[in-house]
Amino acid sequence: MASHLWLPFTQMAEFDAGERTFVAGAGTTLTDIRGRTVFDAISSVWVTIHGHGHPAIVDAIATQASRLDHATALGASNPVAEELASRLAAVTGLDYAFFASDGASAIEAAMKMSLQYWRHVGEPKRSTFVHLRASYHGDTVAAMSVSDIAVFKREFGAVCFESIVSDDLAMVLARDDVAAVIVEPIVQAAAGMRIVPRTAYAALRSIRPLLIVDEIATGFGRTGTMFAFEQLELAPDLLCVGKGITGGTLALSATLATTRVYDAFLGRTNDLRHFFHGHSYAANPIACAAAIATLDLFVSERTMAHVAELERHLSRALTPLASHPRVREVRRAGLMCGIELLPPPAWDAPVSYGRHVASELYDRGHFTRPIGETIQLVPPLSSKTHELDSFTTELLATISA
Ligand SMILES: Cc1ncc(COP(=O)(O)O)c(C=O)c1O
Structure with missing residues (x-):
């Protein structure tokens, strides 16, 4: 049967749906159309937190869907979004949550908030954005403009705007035209x-x-703390969260803001100071219910204590890889690991060494997606130590073959 599906970041001329079609997910595993069950070693690109199909999240979704599936957030509220906003404020230390859908739309909202903020406080000249080298903030136009991965944006120069890229932030922050720094x-x-x-x-x-x-x-526990910025002692004015917020079940993102930012938008309707941005599914009650259930599980399942145990385990399990001749570098922050491979000297296969290794790993029961020559291991927070051991053992066996 001819397929009408077009997949993101996928060369469709080479894609084989018979090889890679997932039909079920349970806990830390995915099952494909051929009946093979594999460890989801990338949390389905960094979204799955407590495992696929967690009954508490599934129940929350079903209950909310039967009560109120959706109601617009344009000029209207709903109790689930209210509760989630206060839960997010409590867990992040910021004050207000503005909801969107995917991560990139939270970034767009944060950037537009920054521009509108500076106009409201009388410094309209502040309209430039500063970002780090090698940054990635999403695929929509503003998010792409502050991203620094050339291959993702090289076709889109016509719509990207100029931004400042620097790892030496002290240098650029002295400028009086910077609206925001994004990291x-x-x-x-x-x-x-x-x-x-x-x-x-x-x-x-x-x-x-x-x-x-x-x-x-990085949010929701992946780097060993609930949010990575806690480890850096930063005080964000705007904080973008997405992916893991619903435990990896539904599209939801949020831009959290401090009172300082929020207050600059207050006035009378006719002043036109309110935030000019919104999406159809903003504050969707089903997604918000999934997010509340996800936050509850962090407490009831003592997730962060388990993450600490996994971290300790991983630092040992990755050691033999770090000294392997086919490994250039092992990088890890909490449960986010990248194992950068060194292709064999005579490697001239049509696919990169990283893709070859990922494909072998799939046959050995582990699903990962390489980034260039880097093999990722970003497991669900609910993973078991033996699953991590199995991943590193199979990776070692693959690159030693
Ligand atoms: C740091 C970061 N920001 C933003 C995004 C974009 O999120 P989304 O794919 O949900 O639009 C991603 C996606 O991988 C990301 O890693």
Whole structure:
């Protein structure tokens, strides 16, 4: 049967749906159309937190769907979004939550909030954005404009706007035209789990431009704390979360703001100071219910204590890889690991060595997706130590073959 499906970041001329079609997910595993069950070693690209099909989240979704599936958030509220906003405020230390859908739309909202903020407080000249080297903030136009992965944006120069890229933030922050600095905290996942030098963040502790922290990949426990910015002692003005917020079940993202930012938008309707941005599914009650259930599980399942145990285990399990001749570098921040491979000298196969290794790993029961030559291991927070051991053992066996 001819397929009418077009997949993201996928060469459709080479894609084989018979090889890679998932039909079920349970706990830390996915099952494909051929009946093979594999460990989801990338949490379905950094979204799955407590495992696939967790009964508490499934129940919350079903209950909410039968009560109120959706009602617009444009000029109207719903109790589930209200509760989630206060839960997120409590867990992040910021004050207000503006909901969107995917991560990139939370970034767009944060950037537009920054621009509108500076106009409202009388500094309209502040309209430039600063970002780190090797950054990635999503595929929509503003998010792409502050991203630095050339291959993702090289066709889209016509719509991207100029921004300032620098790891030496102290230098650029002295400028009087900077609206906001946007950073991924500790680790840049899309850059192949690049660990950002801590010194890059030092200049951000007390700055005049707004600080946007993008926790879309790192949020909800993946780096060993609930949010990575806690480890950097940063105080974001705007915080973007997505991916894991619903435990990896439904599209939901949020841009959290401090009172300082929020208050600058207050006035009378006719003043036109309210935030000019919104999406159809903003504050969707079903997604918000999934997010509340996800936060509850962090407490009832003592998830962060388990993450600490997994971290200790991983640092040992990765050691033999670090010294292997086919490994250039092992990078890890909490449960976000990148194992950068060194292709054999005569490697001339039509696919990269990283893709070859990932495909072998699939046959050995582990699903990962390489970033260039970097093999990722970003397991669900509910993973068992033996699953991590199995992944590292099979990876060692593959690159030793
Ligand atoms: C740090 C970061 N920001 C933003 C995004 C974009 O999120 P989404 O794919 O949900 O739009 C991603 C996606 O991988 C990400 O890693």
